[in-house]
Amino acid sequence: MNETPSQSPSIIAIDGPAASGKSTIGLRLAEALGYIFFDTGVMYRAVTWLALERGIDVHDEAAVTALAEEMHIDVAPASKSDGRACDVLVDGRDITWETRGRKVDANVSIVAAYRGVRRALSQQQRRVGQRGKIVMVGRDIGTVVLPDADLKIYLDATAEERARRRYDEIVARGGSTDYDAILKRVIERDRIDSTRDVAPLKAADDAVVLDSDKLTADEVFEQILALVK
Ligand code: CDP
Numbered sequence: 001m002n003e004t005p006s007q008s009p010s011i012i013a014i015d016g017p018a019a020s021g022k023s024t025i026g027l028r029l030a031e032a033l034g035y036i037f038f039d040t041g042v043m044y045r046a047v048t049w050l051a052l053e054r055g056i057d058v059h060d061e062a063a064v065t066a067l068a069e070e071m072h073i074d075v076a077p078a079s080k081s082d083g084r085a086c087d088v089l090v091d092g093r094d095i096t097w098e099t100r101g102r103k104v105d106a107n108v109s110i111v112a113a114y115r116g117v118r119r120a121l122s123q124q125q126r127r128v129g130q131r132g133k134i135v136m137v138g139r140d141i142g143t144v145v146l147p148d149a150d151l152k153i154y155l156d157a158t159a160e161e162r163a164r165r166r167y168d169e170i171v172a173r174g175g176s177t178d179y180d181a182i183l184k185r186v187i188e189r190d191r192i193d194s195t196r197d198v199a200p201l202k203a204a205d206d207a208v209v210l211d212s213d214k215l216t217a218d219e220v221f222e223q224i225l226a227l228v229k
Helices: 022-033 043-054 059-068 102-112 113-127 141-145 161-170 179-195 218-229
Strands: 013-016 036-039 075-079 086-090 134-138 151-156 207-213
Touching: 013 022, 013 141, 013 218, 022 134, 022 207, 022 218, 036 075, 036 113, 043 059, 043 075, 043 086, 059 075, 059 113, 059 151, 086 102, 102 134, 102 179, 134 141, 141 151, 151 218, 161 179, 179 207, 207 218
Parallel strands: 013 134, 013 151, 036 134, 151 207
Antiparallel strands: 075 086
16 A cells, blocks of 8 residues: 655644744744745834834723734845844834833733734634645634644743743843743733633633643654655
């Protein structure tokens, strides 16, 4: 009997809580496979940044939703090697680092819980994802955006470990920060993300759950690569 050669999964979804390493691993995996890397979190961050920039109250669901529906967000491959995984442009302006700021971090989960915001952004994400040869990372990729993804991974770790990694990342970039404040924000974001009504953070039934607490980034990468090949 002839054996059909197994094919690499074309659509790979990586979901998980805040700072679980999805972007680092996702980018590395996409580069190894020659796939597109798409970090969907940056879109929610871009909407939050623009709302704050324009003085819109993030608790005003109608105003934030209208903004998400009308604004133009571009997510493009990184144009600079300054630690970014991709470029984030809003109406042509590069806001990549602005979206990583403390204020966006503290407000993004409020914005991401709005049904209309999610509808606007997930439609765009689905359109890109369905073209295939993509590694897409977020909270609801395997459950809502691309439920037919060929491979779904749920990357987890304790809040303490994730906060430590985010702390190291910021310090490595030359920034100054406070571990306890990061831990608090990580826990609060997870709470809002996993208890919201629309597309809450959870592992898809058919996802491979990877607990990365005791693993290095290289080990996580190797384990995921083994699932792909
Ligand atoms: O990089 P980090 O894990 O800290 O966060 P992110 O992936 O940039 O996502 C920022 C926020 O956007 C999350 O806390 C969620 O509130 C929201 N998000 C979402 O709701 N759905 C997604 N597919 C991606 C992000």
